Amino acid sequence: MDRVLEDFISTLRGSGVRISLSESLDAAHAVQLVGYDERRLLKDSLAAALAKSAPEKEIFSDCFDRFFSFDFFPEYPEDTPRREAAEGMSSLSRMLLEGDQAGLITTMREAARTENLNAIQFYTQKSLYVMRILDRMGLNGLDRDIRELFLSGSPSSSATAARLEEARDYVYDNVRAYVEDQYRLFSGSEADKMLETYLRNTKLSNLEQRYYQQMQHIIQRLVKKLNDLHSRRKKPSRRGQLDFKQTLRDNIAYQGFLFDPKWKKIKIERPDVVAICDISRSVSRLVRFLLLFLYGLNKEIIHIRSFIFCSNLTEVTHVFDAYPVDEAVARIQAGTDLPILLARTDYDRSFRDFKDQYMDAVTHKTTVLILGDARNNYNDPQTRILKIISERCKKLIWLNPETKPFWGTGDSEMKRYTPYCHVLKECNTLNHLERVVQSLLKK
Amino acid sequence: MSSKHDEKFASIPAIQDGFREACYITSRQTATTVFLAYHLGKPILVEGPAGVGKTELAKTIATYLDLPLIRLQCYEGLDESKALYEWKYGKQLLYTQLLRDKLDHLVNKEDSFSQSIDKLHQYDDIFFSWHFLEPRPLLKALQQKDGTVLLIDEVDKSDDEFEAFLLEVLSDYQVSIPEIGTIHSVTKPFVVLTSNNTRELSEALKRRCLHLYIPFPDPALERDIIHIRVPDISKSLTLQLVTFIQEVRKLDIKKVPSISETIDWARVLLILHADNLHPDLVRETLHIFIKFEEDIRIVEEQLHHLTTQAVRASGG
Structure with missing residues (x-):
């Protein structure tokens, strides 16, 4: 397979089109068949072999147009007179003086290839690449020619020198445009991916405001992904495994003859979640993300009830249902129209509120998810209530945004709550969140 | 596929012309894909909205090659005993x-x-x-001595299991029957799969096929199609009705009119001896290309405007 096609395929992959090895072989065969001569034909052929859905076709078309663009080094304005290149001049100067457009493009592409321009990833690398490509193209030779022409002093040669001086800018501009173009082509998705990995692994409390928008997208995608993974109904019966207990039980009616065999089944339960989230000041920098995440869960999981607490506890499921994400989160954070006191955190009062009003939400099928740092301002920790919840529910998951060494220090009651949690995890990056939800949804 | 068809697939314009003779107008993209499919010996997976001539493409290839067409209509629950x-x-x-x-x-x-x-x-x-042994479409297609065109229609309607089962047929052109052994194709059939995108097909299946997306045609192509399918209709009326249909496709309706429905409408207009579109005529014949009550209501609201626009476009 030739370099051009290889580069093109890696560009497509970078833009998010999945291309397997066999598909790239098909593309190579197709190119052998149709050649590079006719642009339209090449585009149609590669599209058939490489892009396999309507959205992919669009990405393909865009990439193709950018990758195979040849509109660099436009013609000089006509009024500048062409000058004869003198003996001993560098090839770059000669090409510029003769207006050899094709030659210039070829040299530039060749230089870009030797310098591995397709490995460009960050915008900060752009000027570096521009300089390297210019060097490869022979900018030094051009500079020397200009200098010598000036030094020789005759009017015609200084005119040529001025002309070359102009041409130097022209080369520079074109190379820069080319690098810019290639940067957009090759780096786009890679840079996005880098940013995403960074965002996923950074502590949520350290993230800057300007990334909020992006985080929201990532969270939405994450929740969607989890939902896709778990909402699909797999075939529920396990083929051919006898459920002996069930068979015995059901055949008692036939005097114990095993008349009607029963087979084992896999039961997939839809998640049933009660989420309780601390929104007090101690976790204030995280609250936004926890709420964003809760909002996402609310949209994807049907059986979910969400509660928030600070000095007391209240249900917010209806807020998530009624408002778009930004407004919902803002409303909850500000406590708009909600019977909540935003003073000091009080697990005592909050747990009592939960027990008195919402205990019926917890059944033996429910997973209870508590998001909080367990900093109780030296109030009664009410471990008794947590114990009741823990015994009633299927699973109690506590996510603590503090790192482990801080648990139990100062007013943190984490150590006292620990015995009643089925799962207790530190949770302050998106990756943590994702893992938790995965365990939440998995049977 | 035997080499005797090489001549017919010599170049892309040759294919386009040949298809035109078989009353099927192709875009260049379609012709290119057919050309590649023949030379690379790969199946074509055709996707696109309903009624743009996906099935018709397979039929046309069969006519063009003068080969029998074997059709396998997929549906939920289709299994080996029905297909193989x-x-x-x-x-x-x-x-x-x-x-x-x-x-x-x-x-x-x-x-x-x-x-x-x-x-x-x-x-x-x-x-x-x-x-x-009673051979079903897939086996039959592999057994044909002179080759055949195998149309696996609406493959997205079948189950995942069946799709996986197709992989062997599509990549190696062979099937395994436990009692007899593996059966290889005598001559590679020309395989066309169509999908309406009701679900996403598996990567594995897509990887084995060339992919062709047929969108709704642009006005010029659609006029061409009408012209060849309904030859008696006048030029100006074709222009009007195609403009009208193209505008309707831009509206926000449940089911947009397909090419086959445009052709039906053209035939109806021909029978009614219409020379020009006018609102009353359109209203009476609307149900031919609009199939939902709400859609009819939406189009009727815009009817006057759309008709005048179409008539003006033809300069009438």
Whole structure:
């Protein structure tokens, strides 16, 4: 397979089109068949072999147009007179003086290839690449020619020198445009991916405001992904495994003859979640993300009830249902129209509120998810209530945004709550969140 | 695919012209894909909205190559016995009955049970041989000596299991029958799969096929299609009705009119001896290309405007 096609395929992959090895072989065969001569034909052929859905076709078309663009080094304005290149001049100067457009493009592409321009990833690398490509193209030779022409002093040669001086800018501009173009082509998705990995692994409390928008997208995608993974109904019966207990039980009616065999089944339960989230000041920098995440869960999981607490506890499921994400989160954070006191955190009062009003939400099928740092301002920790919840529910998951060494220090009651949690995890990056939800949804 | 068709697939314009003779107008993209599919020996997966001529494409290829078309209509629950082969159970039963005397004769009364079984084993699995095999579309397509066009229609309607089963057929052009063995194709069939995108097909299937997306045609192409399918209709009326349909497709309606419906409408207008579109005529014939009550209401609201626009476009 030739370099051009290889580069093109890696560009497509970078833009998010999945291309397997066999598909790239098909593309190579197709190119052998149709050649590079006719642009339209090449585009149609590669599209058939490489892009396999309507959205992919669009990405393909865009990439193709950018990758195979040849509109660099436009013609000089006509009024500048062409000058004869003198003996001993560098090839770059000669090409510029003769207006050899094709030659210039070829040299530039060749230089870009030797310098591995397709490995460009960050915008900060752009000027570096521009300089390297210019060097490869022979900018030094051009500079020397200009200098010598000036030094020789005759009017015609200084005119040529001025002309070359102009041409130097022209080369520079074109190379820069080319690098810019290639940067957009090759780096786009890679840079996005880098940013995403960074965002996923950074502590949520350290993230800057300007990334909020992006985080929201990532969270939405994450929740969607989890939902896709778990909402699909797999075939529920396990083929051919006898459920002996069930068979015995059901055949008692036939005097114990095993008349009607029963087979084992896999039961997939839809998640049933009660989420309780601390929104007090101690976790204030995280609250936004926890709420964003809760909002996402609310949209994807049907059986979910969400509660928030600070000095007391209240249900917010209806807020998530009624408002778009930004407004919902803002409303909850500000406590708009909600019977909540935003003073000091009080697990005592909050747990009592939960027990008195919402205990019926917890059944033996429910997973209870508590998001909080367990900093109780030296109030009664009410471990008794947590114990009741823990015994009633299927699973109690506590996510603590503090790192482990801080648990139990100062007013943190984490150590006292620990015995009643089925799962207790530190949770302050998106990756943590994702893992938790995965365990939440998995049977 | 034998080399005798090479001439027909020599170049892309040749394919376009050939298809035109078979009354099917293709875009260049479609012709290119068919060209590649033939030369690379790959199946084509055709996707696109309903009624843009996906199935028709397969039929046209068959006509163009002068080969039989074998069609497998997919649906939920389609399985091997419907798609690949089935044992002729009735025939097997009948033959055992008819041959009962023969069997008695073969097996002596004095023989012990194991001796009889041994004797029977000397004869091969006669009852599981080609004579008792009912080939279904896929097997039939592989058996054709001169090659064939195999159309696997609406593959997205079938189950995941069936899709996985197709992979063997599509990549190696062979199928395995446990009692007989692996059957290779005599001549590679030209395979066309169509999908309406009701679900996303698996990567594995897509990887084995060339992909063709047929969108709704642009006005010029659609006029061409009308012209060749309904040759008697006047030029100006074609222009008007195509403009009208193209505008309707831009509206936010449940089901946009397809090409086949445009053709139907053109035929109806021809029968009604219409020369020009006018609002009343359109209103009376609207149900030919709009199939939902709400859609009809939406189009009727815009009807006057759309009609005048279409008439003006034709300069009438």
